[in-house]
Amino acid sequence: MSNDIIDPTAYKHRTCITRTHRHRYHYVEQVPLRDTTHAPVVLLLHGFPDLWYGWRYQIKALAQHGCRVICPSMIGYHETSKPNDAKYYTLKSACLDLSELLDELDIKSVICIGHDWGGATAWRFGQYYPERTRAVASVCTSYFAPPPARADFIPLEQLTDTLLPNFGYQLWFATDEAAEVLQECLNEFIGAGFSPSLMRTLRKSPHRGTEKAENWTRKGELRSSMLRRLEARRAGNGVQLPANEPERDYYLATFGKNGLAPALSWYKTTRLNFDDERGMPRKYPVGIPALFMPAEYDAALPLWMSQNIQNYFAPGQLEVDLIRGGDHWVLQDEAVRDAVTARMITFVERVLRKENAKL
Numbered sequence: 001m002s003n004d005i006i007d008p009t010a011y012k013h014r015t016c017i018t019r020t021h022r023h024r025y026h027y028v029e030q031v032p033l034r035d036t037t038h039a040p041v042v043l044l045l046h047g048f049p050d051l052w053y054g055w056r057y058q059i060k061a062l063a064q065h066g067c068r069v070i071c072p073s074m075i076g077y078h079e080t081s082k083p084n085d086a087k088y089y090t091l092k093s094a095c096l097d098l099s100e101l102l103d104e105l106d107i108k109s110v111i112c113i114g115h116d117w118g119g120a121t122a123w124r125f126g127q128y129y130p131e132r133t134r135a136v137a138s139v140c141t142s143y144f145a146p147p148p149a150r151a152d153f154i155p156l157e158q159l160t161d162t163l164l165p166n167f168g169y170q171l172w173f174a175t176d177e178a179a180e181v182l183q184e185c186l187n188e189f190i191g192a193g194f195s196p197s198l199m200r201t202l203r204k205s206p207h208r209g210t211e212k213a214e215n216w217t218r219k220g221e222l223r224s225s226m227l228r229r230l231e232a233r234r235a236g237n238g239v240q241l242p243a244n245e246p247e248r249d250y251y252l253a254t255f256g257k258n259g260l261a262p263a264l265s266w267y268k269t270t271r272l273n274f275d276d277e278r279g280m281p282r283k284y285p286v287g288i289p290a291l292f293m294p295a296e297y298d299a300a301l302p303l304w305m306s307q308n309i310q311n312y313f314a315p316g317q318l319e320v321d322l323i324r325g326g327d328h329w330v331l332q333d334e335a336v337r338d339a340v341t342a343r344m345i346t347f348v349e350r351v352l353r354k355e356n357a358k359l
Contacts, residue, residue, distance in 0.1 A: 189226065
């Protein structure tokens with residue numbers, strides 16, 4: 001493994017201020033070796049509980065294939081602004097920030113690729129700013145059509161009892177208690193989640209892909225689990241992490257410094273997003289090529305959530321490519337990450353070929 005990939009200081013870190021909200025954005029920029037003037041721009045968007053660093057295995061690979069890569073720390077993360085008001089964490093507000101980031105960099109259009117909350121943002125970026133979106137791709141996160149104009153708001157509490165039991169954990173994430181507990185249990189929550197050795201262990205679990213593996217997503221389950229771990233930690237029995245894992249340690253250091261509470265604000269936007277999006281066109285803008293890469297074993301975003309996704313796209317507009325053997329962290333999992341990166345590169349190259357064929 002190249003040290004240049006896992007060393008966060010080997011990347012070019014920059015900042016800028018957005019025009020409307022005056023948010024400070026941290027971002028990483030990677031340019032290709034040649035033709036930087038005409039290089040296509042790929043905008044990479046991370047989710048929770050992740051960082052720009054979650055794209056480390058894709059950033060330089062895309063640049064090596066001729067792309068200029070912009071990878072911001074999303075609002076509430078790392079060195080980007082952390083406003084208190086949840087209105088700044090809506091998808092509409094995040095897309096405005098990103099559009100103004102592109103303005104500051106004098107970038108007219110991008111191929112937008114996201115994961116988790118970044119995937120949801122990428123889909124909406126193409127809807128709010130179709131003129132700036134050459135193509136869109138999402139890893140794990142399906143496209144969710146905006147609510148119809150006459151739809152009534154259904155609280156997430158009700159949805160988790162009926163249609164979306166796998167979003168039960170989000171109810172807890174929206175509470176102040178979650179921020180406090182998870183911050184005290186960083187080793188258990190962040191450290192264990194981003195430990196390469198523990199990822200390998202989980203891949204061998206006989207429960208992978210079963211109902212038991214999905215239990216943590218149900219209402220109250222993650223809270224109960226983390227409270228038990230908090231009690232154990234306070235009793236001196238906290239989780240002991242493997243030594244010498246610099247990737248995991250970067251996550252721990254960053255969230256230890258900046259906290260999880262601001263990033264959890266994304267989970268407080270359910271009603272705000274509904275109000276912003278109600279009545280928007282439900283069909284995706286025609287002319288924007290799209291790629292969706294669901295993961296076979298993603299407990300939080302299971303495959304059944306995307307079974308009707310093609311209904312919202314024109315024929316031939318959307319490619320769906322299942323990541324077999326992958327779970328939520330396919331961007332980093334050594335078993336599948338290279339295949340995921342290669343699929344992104346193939347998609348980008350295909351988009352560019354089609355554009356050139358029209359010239």
